[in-house]
Each structure stands twice: as C-alpha cells, then as structure tokens.
Amino acid sequence: MGKKVVVIGGGTIGAGVAYYVSKMGNAEVTLVDRDYIGSGNTAAAASLVTLARTKKPIIPLVMETMLAIGEMEALLGEPSGVMKVGSIHVVASDTSEKSVRNLMEIAKEFGLEHEWITAEDIKKRLPWIDISEVRGGAFMKDDCYMESTVLANNFAKAAKLCGATIKQYTNVEEILCKQGSVTGVKTNKGVIDCDVVVDAAGAWSNMLSMQVNEAIPMAPVRSIYWITGRRPGLFNPNQPMAIFPDASAYCRPEGEALLFGIRDKTGLHVDPKALPNSMHGYNMISEDESWDILMNEGEKFQEFFPEFQDMEIAHCISGISTYTPDASLTLGKAKNVEGLYVATGCSGAGVATSGGYGRIIAELIYNIPLFTNIDSFSMERFGNFDPFDAIFRQQCANARSNKKEG
Incomplete structure (x- = not known):
C-alpha cells in the first residue's frame, strides 16, 4: 500500500x-x-x-x-440529477455588453458552445423577464445546475x-x-x-x-439566496439559468419556483473562531435585513422581474462561502x-x-x-497576511460583493 x-x-x-x-x-x-x-x-x-x-x-x-x-x-x-438547461448572460448596458462579449470570446477559446440571442429570444425562454431595457444576451448551452x-x-x-x-x-x-x-x-x-x-x-x-x-x-463570507413560491406556467425546471451583471444577480429554476441571488454591496464576513461546529439551524440574516437587501440592493434585479412585488418569497437561505x-x-x-x-x-x-x-x-x-x-x-x-484579521476578511467579503458572474 x-x-x-x-x-x-x-x-x-x-x-x-x-x-x-x-x-x-x-x-x-x-x-x-x-x-x-x-x-x-x-x-x-x-x-x-x-x-x-x-x-x-x-x-x-x-x-x-x-x-x-x-x-x-x-x-x-x-443519475446525478444534473439539469443541463444552459445559462443566459443578460445584457442591458454598454458595460455589461462589453463584458459579456468578452466572455463569448473566452467561450470560443475553450471550445464552449455559445451564441448571441436577442431580447425576444430571451423572453421566449424566460417568460417572466421584462426585456424593455434588454439588448440581448449570451446563451451558454452547456451550463447546468444540480x-x-x-x-x-x-x-x-x-x-x-x-x-x-x-x-x-x-x-x-x-x-x-x-x-x-x-x-x-x-x-x-x-x-x-x-x-x-x-x-x-x-x-x-x-x-x-x-x-x-x-x-x-x-475568509468565511455570508452568501444569500431566495426562493419564490411555486408559479406553474411562469417557472419550470427546464428554463435556462440567468446571470444579470447589471444587477449583480443570478437565478435558476427550483422546480416550479425561482431561486435567485443578489450580491449585497457590503458583504458580511465572519471570524472563523466564531463559527459553530455545525451550520444546522445557524441563521446569518434576520428577516428584516433580508427584506432590506431585496428592496434596496435588489432594486435593479426587480427591473428585470416586474412581478416581483407580488411574488411570494417562500425561503431565504443564508450560508457561508469561502472567498479569497x-x-x-x-x-x-x-x-x-x-x-x-x-x-x-x-x-x-x-x-x-x-x-x-x-x-x-x-x-x-x-x-x-x-x-x-x-x-x-x-x-x-x-x-x-493574517486570515483572522478583520481588514483581510473584509477584502474577501468585498470580492464577493464585486462578483458579476455566476
């Protein structure tokens, strides 16, 4: 041996x-x-x-x-339960168009199947999205969730x-x-x-x-996402995922509901010494803070999702990611x-x-x-560096806040 x-x-x-x-x-x-x-x-x-x-x-x-x-x-x-639905990088500004076009060049370099699709194409694939400001997007065929x-x-x-x-x-x-x-x-x-x-x-x-x-x-950094209530006909598990660089947001199907995340601008980092041994029942966000992030920092995402104000939010999931x-x-x-x-x-x-x-x-x-x-x-x-230092940990949290990709 x-x-x-x-x-x-x-x-x-x-x-x-x-x-x-x-x-x-x-x-x-x-x-x-x-x-x-x-x-x-x-x-x-x-x-x-x-x-x-x-x-x-x-x-x-x-x-x-x-x-x-x-x-x-x-x-x-x-089976592994992989849902190979692809992803759409939604473009709604000069800045995001430049970054998404660059991403398509990278996809080409690595032989990844991709195509530019129109706003109307996006609407057909994601019937819940408002495309009034959308210019189009990049569809990455091989992306998945699991x-x-x-x-x-x-x-x-x-x-x-x-x-x-x-x-x-x-x-x-x-x-x-x-x-x-x-x-x-x-x-x-x-x-x-x-x-x-x-x-x-x-x-x-x-x-x-x-x-x-x-x-x-x-450093350990808080991550958050939400899951809507079920809306058969509006959401289904075979819809593509979506990345919104203009809104620092992403989403994917969750059965007949929608799972979506918004990267809060002031990321919360955690001292590793303060972490519990188990994350079971460990909640890193209050209900009030969850709604504050949705209503304020999620405002741009809501522009793409006009039914959001009337949508049931069934779950808010907070956890820990480890960011550099x-x-x-x-x-x-x-x-x-x-x-x-x-x-x-x-x-x-x-x-x-x-x-x-x-x-x-x-x-x-x-x-x-x-x-x-x-x-x-x-x-x-x-x-x-000191991984326990608060300034270093904040740098790690800022990296999550500034992330634009999925």
Whole structure:
C-alpha cells in the first residue's frame, strides 16, 4: 500500500479529492467529516455550474467536474440529477455588453458552445423577464445546475468503490506533525495515522491549518439566496439559468419556483473562531435585513422581474462561502508542512470546480504532471497576511460583493 491520506471535510471539494486520490493511485484514503457527507455549507449552495469565466484558469477545473459527473454516473449506475438547461448572460448596458462579449470570446477559446440571442429570444425562454431595457444576451448551452448534496455523496460513494474509507461524525481536532511533516490527525474518536492531510474543511480550514502555522488566503463570507413560491406556467425546471451583471444577480429554476441571488454591496464576513461546529439551524440574516437587501440592493434585479412585488418569497437561505481577496481559488501544497495540502477558498465555485480540485490534489500527491496551470491559485500570492484579521476578511467579503458572474 502507498501513502496514507486523510481528507478533512465531506463537502463537494473534499469528497471530490477523496475520489480522485482513490482512483488515481494506491494511497490508503480516509475521508473524514464531523457530521455527514454534504451536510456543511455544501447543503446551502445555489449550485449553478457555469463554464465560461473571465478568470480563465478556473475553466479547466469546471470542465473536469463535468467529466467526473459522467464518469460517476457510469460507475455508480445512477443519475446525478444534473439539469443541463444552459445559462443566459443578460445584457442591458454598454458595460455589461462589453463584458459579456468578452466572455463569448473566452467561450470560443475553450471550445464552449455559445451564441448571441436577442431580447425576444430571451423572453421566449424566460417568460417572466421584462426585456424593455434588454439588448440581448449570451446563451451558454452547456451550463447546468444540480443538487450539491447529491454530487458530494456521489463523489464519496465513488471514492468508497475505489477503496476509500468514509468516517462520518468524526471531528478532526488537530493536524499532527513531527519535525515539519504530517504524522496524522487527532479526532474525537482517536488518532488516525497518515503521511498526507488534505485540508478541505471549508470555512473551518484555517482553524486547523493555523495550528501548524499555515495561513490560507480566504475568509468565511455570508452568501444569500431566495426562493419564490411555486408559479406553474411562469417557472419550470427546464428554463435556462440567468446571470444579470447589471444587477449583480443570478437565478435558476427550483422546480416550479425561482431561486435567485443578489450580491449585497457590503458583504458580511465572519471570524472563523466564531463559527459553530455545525451550520444546522445557524441563521446569518434576520428577516428584516433580508427584506432590506431585496428592496434596496435588489432594486435593479426587480427591473428585470416586474412581478416581483407580488411574488411570494417562500425561503431565504443564508450560508457561508469561502472567498479569497481576488475571488479566485486556493489549492496546492502547504509551504511550511510537508504532507499538508489545501483544497478550499472556492469563492462560490466549490460545486462547479470540485472535480478539478480533486484531480489537481491527486496529481500533486502522486507527483503527476498537472493537467492545468495552478499558479494563480497559489497560497503565497498575497504575501504575508493574517486570515483572522478583520481588514483581510473584509477584502474577501468585498470580492464577493464585486462578483458579476455566476
């Protein structure tokens, strides 16, 4: 048997890492989660998967996720629940037209199927939208949405078929090191000896890595989305998703309802030390604040959605995303500890990039040439910083507020 690898965190990224490390080599892999697979912030993900992105280094990771989904469907003999409905990037200004036209050039560069569609075409596909200010938009055919918990569990089941051990309800309390190298992890159920630890603990990652003087450049940042009441005929699950760069908003079908998100201008960051062990029942927004964001910061989105004022809002979902100051990713080998790898800081793209995270970490562990360049995801790109510092955390929150893509 080869290396002993412990992956901390059973979300889409951690489970994806466990799958790839299990299938690509002879390591003895243990996937550990303090709760159950897919129970953390994965469960609150909006789960849009958009392929074309202005941050081009992220695209190969999303493409890898789509390949992994097909591979796991064949391996497990069960559907993944992916809804390949495409997405429309809606243009209503000179600024958004320039950015969306640029996105189409990027899509062309990566061989992603896309087309410019008229405002009338958008209205046919999204009957609820007001197109009076809409110039048209870019339709990205291969984009999709899915159930994030299904993806996490499929990764875990596939990892188990490849030989991994899954330990749920097992809380990692400490990364154990000796003379600068990983020797194991201490859990509430005892010590697990290993040569390699992958920190994929999401919002809690720095609480573990900082024990061994490894700062990860990301912070927990609140994410919010809403789900309307059911409106059969107006919404259906086969409608395309939509991105509104002019409104810093996005939406996708949720059955016969609409799931939509608005990126609040003053993002709320959280001190990792103040996070609860479980997100179950942990609400990060009051009802009053939710309505304030909808009525004020969501005003531009409402211009595209004239029935909004009369629409029932059935749910407001708040959760935690892990953002970097540049709204990119964080993954790779730790600087100070031999055998420690980091797979976190996904900037709201954890579901979409989970397969890519998994493949890259596996290639690093097995010393295989990387399938794509990861220099822009380096943990050292921000120099010296304190991940617990409020100013640094605000920079991460600002990155979410300024995000225009899905």
